[in-house]
Amino acid sequence: MWNLCTLFLAVFVFEKGLAKIPDFIHPCTADNNTCILQSTIDALPEFVRGLPAMGVPTLDPFTIEKLSLPLPGLKASLYNGKMTGFRNLVIDNVESNFKKHKFMMEVHGNLSLKGSYKAHGRVLVMPIDGDGDLKVKMTNFKMKVTINTAVVPDDKGRKHFHAKGYQYTIDYGQVSFNMTNLFKGNPELSNTVLTFINENWRLIADEFGKPVIDFATENVVRSIEKFFLAVPIEELVEGPLPYYD
Ligand SMILES: *[C@@H]1O[C@H](CO)[C@@H](O)[C@H](O)[C@H]1NC(C)=O
Numbered sequence: 001m002w003n004l005c006t007l008f009l010a011v012f013v014f015e016k017g018l019a020k021i022p023d024f025i026h027p028c029t030a031d032n033n034t035c036i037l038q039s040t041i042d043a044l045p046e047f048v049r050g051l052p053a054m055g056v057p058t059l060d061p062f063t064i065e066k067l068s069l070p071l072p073g074l075k076a077s078l079y080n081g082k083m084t085g086f087r088n089l090v091i092d093n094v095e096s097n098f099k100k101h102k103f104m105m106e107v108h109g110n111l112s113l114k115g116s117y118k119a120h121g122r123v124l125v126m127p128i129d130g131d132g133d134l135k136v137k138m139t140n141f142k143m144k145v146t147i148n149t150a151v152v153p154d155d156k157g158r159k160h161f162h163a164k165g166y167q168y169t170i171d172y173g174q175v176s177f178n179m180t181n182l183f184k185g186n187p188e189l190s191n192t193v194l195t196f197i198n199e200n201w202r203l204i205a206d207e208f209g210k211p212v213i214d215f216a217t218e219n220v221v222r223s224i225e226k227f228f229l230a231v232p233i234e235e236l237v238e239g240p241l242p243y244y245d
Pocket residue numbers: 029032034035
């Protein structure tokens with residue numbers, strides 16, 4: 001009797017645990033972009049909180065323990081980084097195209113990054129030898145991400161979305177930097193370099209932004225993947241699926 005109870009409980013918990021779709025996901029019919037846009041907007045603040053049962057980490061704050069920036073002329077790393085602001089991003093548009101295996105999303109908003117850094121080399125023409133704190137604010141940036149989707153079966157034959165790859169374009173909006181100790185032991189030179197960096201923020205963002213944005217985008221897409229892996233398509237898409245090869 002005890003065994004039966006345990007078995008029943010185990011099956012019940014298993015079913016609930018694996019198959020239950022979170023309440024904040026509102027299914028849409030395939031390629032109904034009006035519905036998918038609203039559903040994505042509704043899901044964002046909850047999704048970024050993380051879904052531990054599905055292995056989706058918290059995205060706001062998004063932690064960057066260590067990131068080395070492989071840049072010509074500069075050896076730089078970011079430590080103990082925290083990126084915040086994902087929950088307040090505005091989703092402007094989505095375009096789902098099942099047959100073309102594409103899902104496009106446009107967002108805008110503000111993100112901040114705080115952490116520690118070490119850097120040695122040159123930033124544009126300025127020599128730096130820094131070890132300190134870093135704050136970066138990205139205001140009114142715009143990003144468009146296109147995910148190449150696929151449908152893959154799991155071992156029970158249920159279909160899941162899969163992100164095969166992605167491309168993005170970004171407009172940084174306005175970026176401001178605050179870094180301490182850009183020149184070790186020389187506060188005056190450090191301030192001069194910081195002023196120079198902020199006066200040339202667009203060039204700096206173009207040169208140094210990509211590895212950080214790549215890293216963040218990769219992690220967001222991987223989180224979406226984990227969600228897709230846990231929730232079959234039939235729970236996300238209402239009604240029949242278009243032909244998909
Ligand atoms: C698409 O979704 C919207 C909002 O959920 C709904 O009002 C509309 O009827 C749907 N359109 C189709 C073609 O299913």
